[in-house]
Amino acid sequence: FLIIQSFLLDRLNLPSVLVLNSCGISRSGDQAEIAAFCAHVVELDLSHNKLQDWHEISKIVSNIPNLEFLNLSSNPLAGMTLEPRWAEAFSSVRRLVLNNTQVSWDTVLLLTREIPE
Template sequence: MESSSDEEEVHTFVQVISDKYNPDNFPYSKGQGLGIVMLPTPPGSPVKDRLFLPSVLVLNDCNISKAGESSDIAVFCGHVVELDLSYNQLSDWEEISTIVSNIPNLDFLNLSMNPLCGAHLEPALAHCFSRVRRLVLIKTHISWGTVHTLTRHTPE
């Protein structure tokens, strides 16, 4: 009897982006190429092709629990302004901070329904949230201390 590997497998933010926006999987890639643009990179570059994703990324309910490589996040998401990560498995502020700190233009972040109860946000990691003007934390059950740490580092 086979067990479901989807429930046990760790999905990273980078893997989900790569899978969702892979030109072979992307529904518009055979048409007019709406949504993503593939640009070839110079020979020897660590990134074979660059994906320029939409500025609003919806990656809800993708079983994401880890960030993945910081450099890949920075390459893929440099222009992203809105990110929906609701209904994932993010339970560690360090992983979330890795994602947020590598998206310099991020203005809106939805973390609703992630299991953040009991996760502690270190003040040293909170600075990366200062650029995020809208943060949604519905049913994350985070502590008031975490809310205070986040709001203390956000601009008025």
């Protein structure tokens, strides 16, 4: 059974550029499934969703090890606090789009400290 399951996971990996904009996403879902299915994802577009919790976003990002580009545009992040322990998940991200999220400058500064490039 484990061999079959492993084979299916290899066959069901999502493409390296994953666009999930306007899908009504508000939570991360099962972290093990994110890690299993998104192992090859390099670019993720989550724009125009309902993500409003940085902790949920960090769970998504921390389970996609090769993620370099993340688009969070038009998610309702105004007034949401990004805790430093959650910001660490963004360390591999090279490009981050936050258009129309109304995040605070404190959040932007915290993210720029965690995103070295």
